[in-house]
Amino acid sequence: MxxxxxxxxxxxxxxxxxxxxxxxxxxxxxxxxxxxxxxxxxxxxxxxxxxxxxxxxxxxxxxxxxxxEAQCVDGDSKTAWSGPELSTYVCCSPGDPPDFSPQPNSDGTCSAYTIKSGDYCQAIADAHSMTVEDIQDCNRNTWGWQGCGNIFLGMKICLSTGRPPFPAVVPNAVCGPQVNNTEPTSDVSGWADLNQCPLKACCDIFGQCGITSDFCTPNPADTGNPGTAQPGSNGCISNCGTDIITSGRPSTFERIGYYEAFSVERPCDHLSVGSIPDRYTIDFKKETRFKKIVSFGGWEFSTAPSSFDILRSAVKPENRQNFANNVAKFVQDEGLDGVDIDWEYPGAPDSQGEPIPIDSPDSADNYLEFLKLLRAALPSKYSISIAIPASFYYLKAFPADQLGDLLDYFIYMTYDLHGQWDYGNTFTNPGCPNGNCLRSQINQTETESALSMLTKAGVDSSKIMLGQPLYGRSFKMTDPGCYTAACTFTGPSSGAQPGNCTGTPGYIANLEIRNIINGGEYDVQQYNSLEAGDILVYDGNWVSWMTDSTYDRRSDYARGLGLGGTSDWPRSRLRLLTTGRT
Structure with missing residues (x-):
């Protein structure tokens, strides 16, 4: 013994x-x-x-x-003890046993328990004079409770009736109740709306923001508890859904066209002033058939080491009034109809792949304050607009709803959704671990997600000009015979053939694309779909672009949504289209 x-x-x-x-x-x-x-x-x-x-x-x-030696003995057969378990209470006298299970707190909260390593429901129940069924019943409204089969380290659960505990912190959460330093509240029904995403983007159960169906589709676990999702899904806890919110049709459907003043620097595809016949009289500012709007900024101006700081400095408190006055004076003195600013992008969270310092988070708010001053300095008959990205990553710094109340319209850059910069980016292309899959720069699903993002953020749909690229994004195919969305391109630098005029690998003007198709030099293949638009394959190159029919189809799509119009970038790289007006 x-x-x-x-x-x-x-x-x-x-x-x-x-x-x-x-x-x-x-x-x-x-x-x-x-x-x-x-x-x-x-x-x-x-x-x-x-x-x-x-x-x-x-x-x-x-x-x-x-x-x-604190070891059990094994035998040929065994009979389990059917009496009370060790460490359980038993009665030594007649009567009902007392309730030794945890009780609610005096403030109405439940008796909370934090899951430790090795915990499972039966062990927790045994240690607290409960049954597994008791634990299930106590957690019918607990945040993140997906049943006893899916408890995790650090999770807070109830071991009694009462209001559930405030959810535990998730270190990398950026939205929802589990963001670090969130002040707990007693309003359980309002926890999901704490720390909402910028632009009213969707927040998933892991505390991450996004605009696609992965982030925006509520899909609660079988328990139905808040903060849960079915296995393999992200769920959604706030601002869910991907609908495009329309706010009434505009009185006119506009078409805006950009002309690149720097196109004269190219070796072709431009008209030199000296080549214009004497019989033509040129006076652009006297033209009344279209509005004349000065636009400044652009990608290179915003990101080049020699110029990136101009706009950053101009909108600072000590400079922005003078900047606004000068812009307003120029527009009026030159007899123009408005001004458009293309800053790419204020408050960007990275250097945008360029050798420049990361911008201050204050720049987006400084931009808003400058635009308020510009609106005050410029009479209402003059339009004010800005270009904005169709990427949540770069748009999230913009106070879009406040800008929407201030501006006449937005140039929404719903193009360049994919490009050479995708190479090596794990998260840019679903189902493409290295990011370098051949994807359309005007992908329809992503365009719809971008429009949902902006309208959910509070921007009037009639103030959105859908961006229409009049150029192609080109890639060098890894396998010249593989051209579908699962196929890849080379990198990290672009190996695509540059155009004769544009001279930039990965970027080719529509005029150059048509010359390739009609020139007879290459064996070309062309594909079209509603999702991807037009695809040109030639000599190992893959080009995402738009034919006139695709352009018209996207324009009709924008008109049907009640958008304000379309924006062509750029008119200076295309023979004039015969549809619409400029």
């Missing part, structure tokens, strides 16, 4: 009485009884009795040695 120091001797005697009865019944030549559990940490918690005939003396000695 082995009795550990922590075993109650009276209880041991009771067990011995029962064991003696079994021996008296002649149940075999070798018998043993023991208290044995993986939770017994030392020999002091072990109790055991072993009996055998003379041939089994060695087995008895082995059993005693095992108990002394």
């Amino acid at each position: 082995y009795i550990g120091s922590q075993i109650d001797k009276t209880s041991a005697g009771d067990v011995l009485d029962g064991f003696s009865d079994r021996i008296g019944q002649g149940n075999g030549q070798r018998l043993a009884v023991q208290t044995c559990s993986a939770t017994n940490l030392s020999s002091s918690q072990y109790f055991g009795v072993a009996v055998a005939d003379t041939d089994g003396l060695a087995a008895v000695q082995d059993a005693l040695r095992s108990w002394n």
Whole structure:
């Protein structure tokens, strides 16, 4: 017999009485009884009795040695103890037992428990005089509760009735109640709306913001609890849905066309002033058939080491009034109809792949304050607009709803959705670990997500000009015979063939594309789909672009949504289209 120091001797005697009865019944030549559990940490918690005939003396000695070393004894067969479990309460007198389970707190909150390593519901229930069913019942409204089969380290759960505990912090969460330093509230129904995403983007159960269906589709677990999702999905807790919110049709559907003043620097595709015949009289500012709007900025101006700081400095508090006055004066003195600013992008969270310092987060708000001053300085008959990205990553710094109340329209750059910069980016293309899959720069699904993002942010749909690229994004195909969305392009630098005029690998004007198609020099293949638009394949190059029919189809799509119009970038790289007006 082995009795550990922590075993109650009276209880041991009771067990011995029962064991003696079994021996008296002649149940075999070798018998043993023991208290044995993986939770017994030392020999002091072990109790055991072993009996055998003379041939089994060695087995008895082995059993005693095992108990002394805090190990269980195995046998040919065993009968589990059917009485009370160790560490459970039993009645020693008539009457109902008291309730030893945790009770609600005086403030109405439940008795909370934080999941530790190795925890599971049965063990938690045993340790707190509860059943697994009790735990399930106590957590019908607990944040993140997906049932006993899916508890995780650090999770806070209820072990009593009462208001559930405020959710535990998730270190990398940027939205929802689990963001670090969030002030707990007692309004359980309002927890999902805490720390909302910029632009009213969707927040998933992991506290991450996004605008696609992965982030925006509520998909609660079978428990139906808040903060849960079905396995393999992100769920959504706030600002869910991807609908495009329309706000009434505009009085006219406009078409805006950009002309690149720097196109004169190209070796072709431009008209030199000296080549214009004398019979033509040129006076652009006297033209009344279209509005004349000065636009400044652009990608290179915004990101080149020699010029990136101009706009950043101009909108600072000490400079912006003077900047606004100068812009307003120029527009009026030159007889123009408005001004458009293309800053790419204020408050960007990275250097945008260029050798420049990361911008200050204050720049987006500084931009807003400057535009307020410009609006005050420029009479309402003059339009003010800005270009904005169709990427949540870069648009999230913009106070879009406030800008929407201030501006006449937005140039929404719903193109360049994919390009050479995708190479090596794990997250840019779903199902493409290296990012370098051949994807359209005007992908329809992504265009719809971008429009949903901007209209959900509070921008009037009639103030959105859908961006229409009059150029192609080109790639060098890894395998010249593989041109679908699962195929890849080379990198990291572009290996695409540059155009004769544009001279930039990865960027080719529509005029150059048409010359390739019609020139007879290459064996060309052309594909078209509603999702991708037009694809040209030639000489190992893959080009995403738009034919006139695709352009018209996207324009009709914009008109049907009640958008303000379309914006062509750039008119200076295309023979004039015959549809619409400029």
